Amino acid sequence: MKDQHLVTLNVNGREHEVVLESRKTLADVLRQDLGLTGTHLGCEHGICGACTVLVDGEPVRSCLVFGVQADGREVRTVESLADGDELNDLQQAFSRHHGLQCGFCTPGFLMLGEAYLATDPAPDREEVREVVSANLCRCTGYQGIVDAVCEVAQLRREKSTHD
Amino acid sequence: MTPDPADPADPGERTKGQRWVGNRLPRREDARMLRGAGRFVDDIASPHAYHLAFVRSAVASGRITQVSVDEALAMSGVVAVLTSADLDHPHLTAVLERDEFVATAMPLLAHDRVRYAGEPVAVVVAESRYVAEDAAETVWCEIEETPAVLSLDDIDGDLPGIHDEAPDGVLVDLQMFSDAIDDVLAQAPLVLEETYRSGRVTAAPMESRACLADWRERDEQVVLEVSTQVPHQVRTGVAQSLGLPERRVRVIAPDVGGGFGQKCVVGREEVVAAALAVRLRHPVRWSEDRQENLIASFHGREQEYRVRAGFDDQGRLVGLDADIRCNIGAYSAYPFSCGVEPLMAATELPGLYKVKRYAARARGFATNKPPTAPYRGVSRPQIVLVMELLMDKAARRLGIDRVEIRRRNTIQADEFPYLGPNAITYEPGSYVEALDRCVEEVEKAGWWERRDEDDGLLRGVGIANFSERTAYGTATMGMRKMAMTPGFEVSHVRMDASGDVVVTSGTCGHGQGHETTFAQIVADRLGISPDRIKLRQGDTDLTSFGWGTFGSRSLVIGGGSAAVAARGLAEQLRQVAAEILEADPADIDLVDGHAEVRGTPDTWLSIDEIAATVHFRSHTLTQREDQLLEARGSADPPGMFSNAAHAALVEVDPGTGDARVVDYIVVEDCGVVVNPTIVDGQVRGGVAQGIASALYEEMSYSPEGQPLTGTFMDYLMPTASEIPSIAVHHLETPCDQTETGAKGMGEGGTIGAPAAIVSALNDALRDSGADIDFVPVRPGDLLRVLEGTADKAPRKESA
Numbered sequence: 018m019k020d021q022h023l024v025t026l027n028v029n030g031r032e033h034e035v036v037l038e039s040r041k042t043l044a045d046v047l048r049q050d051l052g053l054t055g056t057h058l059g060c061e062h063g064i065c066g067a068c069t070v071l072v073d074g075e076p077v078r079s080c081l082v083f084g085v086q087a088d089g090r091e092v093r094t095v096e097s098l099a100d101g102d103e104l105n106d107l108q109q110a111f112s113r114h115h116g117l118q119c120g121f122c123t124p125g126f127l128m129l130g131e132a133y134l135a136t137d138p139a140p141d142r143e144e145v146r147e148v149v150s151a152n153l154c155r156c157t158g159y160q161g162i163v164d165a166v167c168e169v170a171q172l173r174r175e176k177s178t179h180d
Numbered sequence: 181m182t183p184d185p186a187d188p189a190d191p192g193e194r195t196k197g198q199r200w201v202g203n204r205l206p207r208r209e210d211a212r213m214l215r216g217a218g219r220f221v222d223d224i225a226s227p228h229a230y231h232l233a234f235v236r237s238a239v240a241s242g243r244i245t246q247v248s249v250d251e252a253l254a255m256s257g258v259v260a261v262l263t264s265a266d267l268d269h270p271h272l273t274a275v276l277e278r279d280e281f282v283a284t285a286m287p288l289l290a291h292d293r294v295r296y297a298g299e300p301v302a303v304v305v306a307e308s309r310y311v312a313e314d315a316a317e318t319v320w321c322e323i324e325e326t327p328a329v330l331s332l333d334d335i336d337g338d339l340p341g342i343h344d345e346a347p348d349g350v351l352v353d354l355q356m357f358s359d360a361i362d363d364v365l366a367q368a369p370l371v372l373e374e375t376y377r378s379g380r381v382t383a384a385p386m387e388s389r390a391c392l393a394d395w396r397e398r399d400e401q402v403v404l405e406v407s408t409q410v411p412h413q414v415r416t417g418v419a420q421s422l423g424l425p426e427r428r429v430r431v432i433a434p435d436v437g438g439g440f441g442q443k444c445v446v447g448r449e450e451v452v453a454a455a456l457a458v459r460l461r462h463p464v465r466w467s468e469d470r471q472e473n474l475i476a477s478f479h480g481r482e483q484e485y486r487v488r489a490g491f492d493d494q495g496r497l498v499g500l501d502a503d504i505r506c507n508i509g510a511y512s513a514y515p516f517s518c519g520v521e522p523l524m525a526a527t528e529l530p531g532l533y534k535v536k537r538y539a540a541r542a543r544g545f546a547t548n549k550p551p552t553a554p555y556r557g558v559s560r561p562q563i564v565l566v567m568e569l570l571m572d573k574a575a576r577r578l579g580i581d582r583v584e585i586r587r588r589n590t591i592q593a594d595e596f597p598y599l600g601p602n603a604i605t606y607e608p609g610s611y612v613e614a615l616d617r618c619v620e621e622v623e624k625a626g627w628w629e630r631r632d633e634d635d636g637l638l639r640g641v642g643i644a645n646f647s648e649r650t651a652y653g654t655a656t657m658g659m660r661k662m663a664m665t666p667g668f669e670v671s672h673v674r675m676d677a678s679g680d681v682v683v684t685s686g687t688c689g690h691g692q693g694h695e696t697t698f699a700q701i702v703a704d705r706l707g708i709s710p711d712r713i714k715l716r717q718g719d720t721d722l723t724s725f726g727w728g729t730f731g732s733r734s735l736v737i738g739g740g741s742a743a744v745a746a747r748g749l750a751e752q753l754r755q756v757a758a759e760i761l762e763a764d765p766a767d768i769d770l771v772d773g774h775a776e777v778r779g780t781p782d783t784w785l786s787i788d789e790i791a792a793t794v795h796f797r798s799h800t801l802t803q804r805e806d807q808l809l810e811a812r813g814s815a816d817p818p819g820m821f822s823n824a825a826h827a828a829l830v831e832v833d834p835g836t837g838d839a840r841v842v843d844y845i846v847v848e849d850c851g852v853v854v855n856p857t858i859v860d861g862q863v864r865g866g867v868a869q870g871i872a873s874a875l876y877e878e879m880s881y882s883p884e885g886q887p888l889t890g891t892f893m894d895y896l897m898p899t900a901s902e903i904p905s906i907a908v909h910h911l912e913t914p915c916d917q918t919e920t921g922a923k924g925m926g927e928g929g930t931i932g933a934p935a936a937i938v939s940a941l942n943d944a945l946r947d948s949g950a951d952i953d954f955v956p957v958r959p960g961d962l963l964r965v966l967e968g969t970a971d972k973a974p975r976k977e978s979a
Contacts, residue, residue, distance in 0.1 A: 038310070040310065041310075048222075048223075052225070053216070054216070054220075054222070054223035055215065055216015055217065055218075056216070057220070057222075057386075057387070057437070058222070058467075059386045059387070059388075059470070060470040060891070060892050061470060062471075062891055062892065062893075064891070064892035064893060065386065065470075065892060067386060094216065095214075095215070095216035096215065096216045096217075098215070099214075099215050104211065104214055104215070108214040108215070111210070111214055112206050112207065112210040112211070112214060113206065115207070115857050115858070115860065117210060117213055117214070118438075118691035118692070118693070118861055118865060119385070119386065119387070119435075119436065119438040119690050119691030120209065120210075120212075120214075120218050120435065120437070120691070121218075121220065121385075121386040121387040121435075121437030121438060122386045122437075123213050123214060124216045127214065146900045146901055147900075147901060149899075149900045150899035150900040150901040150902075151899075152899075153386065153892065153899060154386065155383075155384060155385055155438050155440070155865075155869070156386075156438055156691050156865045157861060157864065157865050157868075158861075158864035158866075158867060158868035158903050158906060158929075159868070159899075159900035159903050160864050160903075160906060161861065161864075162900065163900060
């Protein structure tokens with residue numbers, strides 16, 4: 018007999034009702050039940066951060082959270098960032114600064130970066146290095162990722178001062 | 181991202197007669213990756229596919245007496261549990277056709293013996309991965325444990341070989357060169373006798389291995405979608421192992437999340453998945469978890485070099501003798517074999533240094549650890565470490581500046597082409613120029629002042645100068661005598677009726693930006709925007725046979741074949757345009773999307789019009805012998821040397837032994853740079869992997885052969901906090917072997933970093949007489965040097 022639960026998730030602004038085994042991870046729910054395969058699994062033990070998504074605005078490792086724990090929460094994934102064909106400022110900055118190569122870890126870094134940028138940080142290279150050291154990338158050597166997050170922190174500050 | 185012609189700051193800014201090669205064109209691959217719309221194997225929906233979980237040996241060495249699967253079979257959701265016998269004992273066997281090589285079979289599933297902890301013994305097929313893993317845990321393997329052979333030290337003892345075919349444990353033994361080395365060394369004023377070691381590491385791509393196999397009755401094929409660098413080699417591996425003609429196997433590599441060599445060999449699990457799809461007539465998928473990837477996939481770099489190096493009193497290297505031993509693990513990886521590391525090491529050890537007499541013996545020893553694959557750089561990180569530390573030490577002993585001793589020994593600009601004692605011809609590079617430029621950049625960055633700051637931290641500067649052969653073609657690979665000899669590539673370039681172009685290549689990009697750089701190369705030859713050019717690769721039914729992506733070959737050989745094909749297509753466009761415009765084809769220029777008559781720029785046709793005419797109105801053309809607009813090109817250069825100088829600034833905390841690389845400079849020469857952004861990225865990522873294996877990463881084992889580094893908590897892949905900013909400067913010595921003038925550059929960053937860092941650590945701890953001769957260097961090692969308790973004998977391997 019399976020241990021099933023009816024769970025309501027708000028993912029990227031859409032409500033989903035899904036029936037889940039209690040041990041199914043949020044990452045597997047997003048990928049398998051909702052078809053949101055932008056969230057990637059790199060280690061399944063909470064170190065690499067490729068599966069980082071936002072739950073109620075906070076970055077979490079979706080490999081370490083059960084789907085049932087997200088019941089009633091708001092989840093944001095990488096698929097929410099672009100507006101139609103238009104990439105958002107952080108996505109554009111990643112491309113401009115070559116912050117991705119194979120692209121596998123990228124969704125996790127983007128969501129980590131979004132969570133950090135939402136705190137309206139003063140752009141500080143050392144702090145950004147510290148923040149992005151939460152996740153692992155094997156291709157880039159991190160420089161483009163750090164550059165991209167720093168630049169967007171600066172641009173968003175300038176924008177909010179002008180607004 | 182499409183370049184915006186209206187934006188003058190846009191790197192894609194167009195001018196009349198735009199040349200795209202050399203531009204920092206934004207990557208074509210980026211948008212889909214940034215949107216989470218990449219298509220990695222695990223992203224491919226196959227709702228009813230069965231999931232595989234492998235039952236793996238819990239011990240490093242032993243004889244299998246029984247495998248009990250009844251409990252697993254009885255579980256709800258379990259479809260099958262199979263052992264090697266159930267599959268008729270399929271295997272993969274890598275072969276070098278040389279007397280010094282012993283071929284050994286790697287069974288897809290171990291049957292009589294297990295040879296490393298983590299080796300697959302059985303496979304569970306189930307309706308979900310959760311159930312498959314539950315069931316795998318219930319499979320009971322009874323194994324009579326035998327003593328494990330783990331290290332080169334074990335091999336020095338009396339433990340028996342792990343393969344019956346090679347009782348002494350030696351699978352390959354190459355004595356590459358021999359001459360009067362002993363006489364030369366006997367007469368040299370300075371002879372250094374040193375032992376260098378490098379630890380076992382793993383490539384650890386962020387996407388572990390994965391595959392999805394499906395039998396398609398209509399196509400009479402098993403379709404294997406797999407995270408690989410080498411689709412055609414996987415196809416051959418599957419076909420040979422399962423006894424199928426190659427047309428009955430189609431291998432597709434979708435987006436691949438990094439490889440670094442780990443995915444340029446054929447994984448036994450991938451072949452098992454294909455076998456099961458054929459047998460069950462049902463899709464099956466396997467997703468390797470991180471623990472499996474760390475402890476049971478492919479490793480590399482566990483090597484020891486015992487060298488004797490003779491110098492004259494001016495610091496010139498007069499003789500070099502090396503005994504190289506590689507711990508290649510339990511099996512020869514298919515198809516490259518375990519010869520990859522030893523052959524590379526023995527052949528290319530002298531590098532860019534001139535040495536009159538050279539002798540080398542290189543052996544590969546089988547041990548009870550996972551097999552090794554060609555990891556980014558393949559032995560070059562070690563040989564550069566050896567040569568650079570020899571230069572440092574000779575400089576200290578002879579009282580010569582360490583840059584000057586390198587300069588004296590380096591092949592000079594007027595000596596190209598240079599024939600080395602290893603029978604290799606070095607074509608022009610910028611060896612001395614790169615070294616001098618690197619030293620200049622170090623001064624400009626104020627490192628020498630920083631080095632002497634008195635704030636309690638110990639600082640050191642390390643320099644490494646090297647060349648590396650890239651893009652090995654058939655002629656050079658043929659010397660290895662592999663039963664399957666890689667080298668060439670074939671491309672097709674096809675223009676459709678709307679004037680857009682599809683390029684095919686047998687290479688298989690997985691982060692290197694091929695979709696961008698190949699488009700730049702082809703765009704220059706067709707006079708159209710790279711936006712109109714799409715590269716298709718990674719599908720054995722869509723492309724001609726090709727060897728895949730490894731060994732810094734793709735842009736050079738694959739891009740080279742695309743360039744040749746594009747030139748052929750350009751010629752076709754010129755002929756059609758010439759007929760319509762009533763001009764000589766030789767007078768037609770393809771530029772900015774037009775074919776125009778040189779000297780009369782008002783006489784032109786758009787490429788779109790030419791494409792439409794050829795496809796839809798060919799009756800209006802009289803001079804077309806062949807229909808359509810498509811051309812084929814091939815490339816097979818022998819292989820060419822790129823070069824680079826690296827400099828590292830390190831800080832050591834004398835209280836904790838913590839070492840950090842705080843600044844890093846690279847001056848590199850890969851010939852014509854097709855896209856500087858992408859080259860910078862490859863260099864930086866490579867340096868990061870070099871830093872990783874110099875200071876942080878090592879696969880460790882207990883004395884019984886149990887892996888101790890099965891998670892990212894134990895296997896310390898560096899984060900952004902451990903990798904500094906890396907300055908990259910370019911020199912360009914164009915290559916005359918290639919259509920594009922480019923040389924390979926995928927591995928150089930990884931190759932130079934360990935040498936530069938250990939050199940810097942020895943400099944930082946100079947007051948303690950540091951003479952570190954191994955990687956990785958851990959805080960404890962540095963504390964022992966500082967306390968004066970570092971054992972002068974080679975460090976005991978971690979089993």
